Amino acid sequence: MTKARVTVIDIAKAAGVSKSTVSLVLQGSSLVNEGTRSKVNAVMREMGYVYNRGAANLRQASAKSRIIGVVVNDLTNSFFAELAVGVDMVVQSAGFVQFLSNTSESIDRQREVVASMREHGISGLIVSPARATDAADFKPLVAAGIPVVVVVRNLPGAKVSSIVSDNRAGMMSAVKHLVGLGHTRIAFLGGFPDTAVFDDRLAGYRSGVETAGLDYHEELVIASAPSRAGGVEAIGKAIALARRPTAAVCFNDAVAFGVCDGLRARRLEPGGDFAVVGFDDVIEAQAAVPALTTVSVDPQGIGRRGAQMLLKQINAGKAEAETVTTAVRLVVRESCGAGKTAPARTGKSVKIETGR
Amino acid sequence: MTKARVTVIDIAKAAGVSKSTVSLVLQGSSLVNEGTRSKVNAVMREMGYVYNRGAANLRQASAKSRIIGVVVNDLTNSFFAELAVGVDMVVQSAGFVQFLSNTSESIDRQREVVASMREHGISGLIVSPARATDAADFKPLVAAGIPVVVVVRNLPGAKVSSIVSDNRAGMMSAVKHLVGLGHTRIAFLGGFPDTAVFDDRLAGYRSGVETAGLDYHEELVIASAPSRAGGVEAIGKAIALARRPTAAVCFNDAVAFGVCDGLRARRLEPGGDFAVVGFDDVIEAQAAVPALTTVSVDPQGIGRRGAQMLLKQINAGKAEAETVTTAVRLVVRESCGAGKTAPARTGKSVKIETGR
């Protein structure tokens, strides 16, 4: 039924030229005569020709596949969905196409999808690595000359480019803001301690506390799963402390929402009786009640930048591993107790200058 | 620097067999001797061989590329992100890999990405078509024997499989519920009238109204962009009616949120002074205040089913266009004024039986 594929040879025959000429037209070469070009194009259109990239890639360097792989650990999380959209934007307009896969934090899944992508000849990879990813996991890729850009979570030790948000500065500013509101016992809640992001955010918390002239107390640092449930758990422990804190910065927004839940369950009003600050500024943050004061990180921007960086490396043939940290800004809403008069959906935003 | 690719010929040489044998091993053929197989596998491992699917696809039918294309119109919308995750789940575990692209409702973008995917030799396509997509747009694909499954929005006239939620039944149940709460003037707010989904939902609204023995008034149907802003606009018009409604079913959750905003701006309490019901049950619905009563459609489930349907068709070589409508259920929360005593985050759910 379905007639055989139309190939450049068919086109050549129909247009009365050689397959080489057709190929030249396909590549937009300036060598070919204008008349010939348009005739060939016309024939292609009318015969319904579709370019076979697979065949082309076979002949060309695999760097020309124009496929870029994107692997994220949780697409359900709108943070990563936005990231993927950012990547897609620049990738698409550069004429590339994106393989997107979800690992659900499974390191095996991640290995599988990356292997699969390699088989398909991706020209580059953007990855937000699953937790506990081994830095050496991407070694073979870069050895094969396939650029890799790590986003969101960095991979200390891996010789790849990375682009992460300025977690340290973000937490510092959150703490500073709370101190400015008069808080002196501020907890750090949530997150898994074995991740680089956790370390950065905790470090930011610590310097924030210390530059404010306050003491750093280890008991105020309470780790938990970086989820809503984890937040409930962490605030429970915080409330149980002998000298209980009056405010908390949270590992991320999910934790912050959980903290709010936990507070309410104890008849405490988030934003009123206890100040809460999140991190990430997911879309739900502004619609929540109370609207969440949080550190905004623009995942879409990270996606765009990561993609640009990757494309640059692909075009350059081979590029140095560079690492970029993107600016973040504190968005003050209600949950910190500062913005009670402001309407829920807007938020004063405080720009933070960050190192590069 | 980067040494040339390792090919099956290299493997063959190193293992002391022919390339054909290596190929057989690659395909898991039972023809090859166990000893030979393991030796070849060992050599592959130690030489760091990576399969070149492009080359293989060149020889085989393109239906074997094991790439499936997914195009959605708005990945930022968590509804579609969930959908993509659902697709990815089944696609991944079937050993396929997913090309995902975002059209942002641009029909040109859509054409581009679909063309690009075709060039890459996708084995099948799952698409949530951009608004005003021409049913004929996917003709060439199916003519080339590439199965297409349309999800979420149907494409009347296109000879492709589709899987949509039961918009009619969902709206009917929403209306029925509001009638049960005593409302007699119920508006239908939001959505673009030129879409099939709009038609279905409106039809559901109409039958809901009529089976309740109420009159259908055209003035109560107020179209608008299917967005938060559109919702604000629509409720403004509704409130301005001489005989104003006391409740509304909305085209989707975004509209419903906008409606709540608009009500508050007029000092009306959603759920108290005016009942609001949404459609989709996006994740924000349960965390919002008031928690949104809405029709839940399980996008991830749609994604999974769509992917299964597609894989089935790919394996079958060629399959009939079948169309499935998935069940939806009304989740009663606060915004309809019924669940005021229940905690915000849970919600009684009412299962609706739908035609097939």
Place this chain on the structure above:
DNA sequence: TGACATAATTGGAACGTTCCAAATATTTAA
């Protein structure tokens, strides 16, 4: 042992493109 079946293996010849070196057509300069 021969005759046959069965199990493994194997060289080409595709697949649809790009690249190269070479051929041919057209201009230009003298």
Place this chain on the structure above:
DNA sequence: TTAAATATTTGGAACGTTCCAATTATGTCA
């Protein structure tokens, strides 16, 4: 008019796999 330069076109030979038909090894039966 001719040589040289330039513009255009063109047949193969790759690329890394799979498939086919054919070959060789191994086993079985009488």
